[in-house]
Amino acid sequence: MEISKAISRRLLLRGTGAAALGGPLVARQDGPAEPSGLVPAAAALPVTSRNSVYTRSGAGPLYWNIYGWSFPHNAPIPEAEWKANVDWLASDLAPHGYGMACTDGWGACTRFTPNGYRTTFDDEWQHDWAWWLDYLGDRGMTLGIYHNPLWVHKNVVADPSYTVVGRPDIKVKDITVPGDIFGVGVGFSDQYWVDVTKPGAKEFIQGYVNYFKNLGVPYLRIDFLSWYETGTDAGLGNVGVAHGSAAYETALRWMHEAAGDGIELSLVMPHNLNDARNELKYGDMVRINADADKGGWTRLSGGRQSWQSVWPNWHNPFCGFTGWAHRSGRGQLILDGDFLMLSTFANDTERRTAISLMTIAGSPICVSDLHSDIGGNAAFYTNTEVLALHNQGLVGKPVFHSANPYSTDPASRDTERWAGQLPDGSWAVALFNRNDSSTVTKSIDFAGLLGISGAAAVRDLWTGTDLGSMTSFTAQLAPHASRLVKVTPQAATKRYHAAFAAWGGGAHFNNNHSGYTGMGFVDKLEAASEGPTVTFAVKAPAAGTYAISYRYANATSGTSTMTVTSQKEDHSTVHAPFQVSFPQLTDWGTWGTVTGTIRLAAGTNLVTLGRAPGDTGAINLNYVELGV
Structure with missing residues (x-):
């Protein structure tokens, strides 16, 4: 997105993260910070799902994102740096399945199609989307794009020559409202929000999705959805106009209709109101924790451990994956734990834990390390036996102790013990120690929790070691350590x-x-x-x-x-x-x-x-x- 000088994206993310670490919600002057009509995150409302080919395949994509460069620099990634990383991706990671390079925020583009659609990531880039799709395609990869189809650039609003696709009688500026600016409450000024009640709004939004889809883009990352729905942010207070849940649902429905099975919709910064009813119905993937920020163990496991009813519901992916596990699985939602920068972790123990968590939860595994700082850490992303779980569509669940919502009863689920079943009937089991100082013992009883009759063969996937025939698996785990094993029952059925x-x-x-x-x-x-x-x-x-x-x-x-x-x-x-x-x-x-x-x-x-x-x-x- 285009960022004004009034507030940087880095400060913005720190603001949201500060609230996630336990700061109070900031109330608007004209009403409460939290929307009304909320229900706990696991109230199990009956809802339909988008049920796309992406969610039906299980786990999210393997890919690379620019965040590891742009966040610390607080600037658009230069095209030469992008190319250097794409070339590294092509040689080192793409052969292992990481076949997509994706943009993120910070890019400032004022080059548009006649319908007001951006043609490239940043004005400083020489090449447009189509050129980069060809470049990546020649290397067996593809391009993911970060953009919200609800954004209209101020230059498009100011120029009446831009018309809505398929509706030359409607100017793009006429589907916006004066003052309805993305992030106006915190100093942004470059993007207007689309008003979905205006004639031509549907054609513009669906046209944007189709524009990317027709280019051959398989993945669209749609950010700041909570700001559109309620006009509030848990850390920043009022950030603009509240468009309401009905308008938000309409916008998501239009994107879903245009996307079909031709482009994957990744929903970022949603409030997930009413047990993520709208996100489940119209999206493929949903963020379940605060931004990766500087990375490291604190962002993976630390910070606020309790639920809040607005974005981000949980601060870290351990809690986020656990809290939204009732919404995950084939045909439901892909839970997105955000980016991984393994170079920001303290040691290899933490790096294995990060990959194991993303794998067992069925999250996308998004590399945000750079060609310049990856060092020897690429091996954690490319472990063949761990990747095999992901490639089979594994989506595991934490151990459930009761049917109580995790949002109101943290004892109802166990963030440190996970299991998931593979299509061949075997299991993946992950045990974690989130403790900062103590060694702990964790175990999974195969009959009691997995319902396995008799013994099963157990294999450690990180070491590639067969551990023998067992009826349970127990591990002594140092602080921040984990074990990831495959369990294969011996029964014929x-x-x-x-x-x-x-x-x-x-x-x-x-x-x-x-x-x-x-x-x-x-x-x-x-x-x-x-x-x-x-x-x-x-x-x-x-x-x-x-x-x-x-x-x-x-x-x-x-x-x-x-x-x-x-x-x-x-x-x-x-x-x-x-x-x-x-x-x-x-x-x-x-x-x-x-x-x-x-x-x-x-x-x-x-x-x-x-x-x-x-x-x-x-x-x-x-x-x-x-x-x-």
Whole structure:
């Protein structure tokens, strides 16, 4: 974005970060700092999701971002420096999957298309987006762009020759309102906000998304969304006009409609009101913690540990990933823990922990180290066995102790013990020690938490060492240390646990009844305004029909039905929706099994069970088991 001289981006980020570290919310003169109508972050409101090919693939992208240069310099990255980093990326990281270079803020561009769309990152750059897309493409990579389609540059507003795409009768300036300037409350002056009530606003916003999509840009990073919705910032107070949640939803919906499956929408600095209802419905990726700032351990684990109802809900990614885990998973939201600069960490122990956390949570792994300071740290980004988890779409969850919202009950989830199930039925387990001074012992019991029957093979992924056959994994962890292991059950059938699957439409973790196996089960598979679902990623060795069983509870005084389907990640149907009946059982602590068959494609399938409009009753779901 273009930054005025009145306030630097560095000061801006420090301001937001200061509040995140525990400073008070700053009230506006004309009202409260926090929007009304808030609900705790884990209230499990029934909501639909965008369910794009990006979220259905699981984990976020692997890429590089300019933040590591621009933040300490508080300036746009020079094009020569950008090129030096792109060339390093192409030679050292792209072969390992880091195939995108992405811009960020600071760039000041006053070169526009006739419709007011910026053509390059910065006026000091010689080349435009198209040139850099070609340059990256020749090296097997692509370009991600940071920009908010709700921004209109002041030069475009001042020049009536700029017209809305597809609407030559409407001047771009006419979709803005005098004084409605991005960040006007803190001295910004270069960008106006689009007024979504104006004729032509939809065409301008969707045209911006299509402009980038048609260029071949696969990833759009959309920042400062909280400022648009409420006109407030937790650290800075009033930063402009409050456009309201209805206008915010409209803008996101238009971007979603234009994006389709052609461009990934990364939502940055959202308030995530009403349990991230709008972000889940219209976005692919959502930031869940404060900015990376200077990096290092403090930004990864320190600062404010409690929830606040406005951006940033949690300060650090440990808490953010934990607090939003009920919204993550296939077809739901990709949780973005922000940039990593491994050169800012104190030692290799912390570097392994940072990568392990991003991997187990299914976050994008965004390198913001530079060619000039990466040193020997590239090896942490390129560990083959750790990257294999990411490439299989791993999205893990922390250990849940109860169904209580983490926002109001920090004891309900464990930020230091994580597990996630891979499509082949194996598991990734991560243990962390966030303590600054004490060595601790952490463990995961395979039967008690993962529902594994018998022993399983365990492999340390950082060292590439087989640890043998075990029924649990225990580690002594020094301060800031972690362990990341793969756990492979030996059973012939593959058991996929609902408590570690993706929950949609109000489906909800619980453990308030007895008799289940593993960490818990999923409830709220009942009548709702949005159909509740549980989605499992399962891998089949070949296309065909496979046996499937469902472990369930049903004490509704009658037979309940659910609808099941299998699809590929690209939305193509493998087995069309079919109804499964679940007979009544004695009580909610009694569990039964229903068996049947399902068609699967070779490779990864998304098997979804949910309550469709034609279904009746309700069930709790413990797991599904497949003969694959």
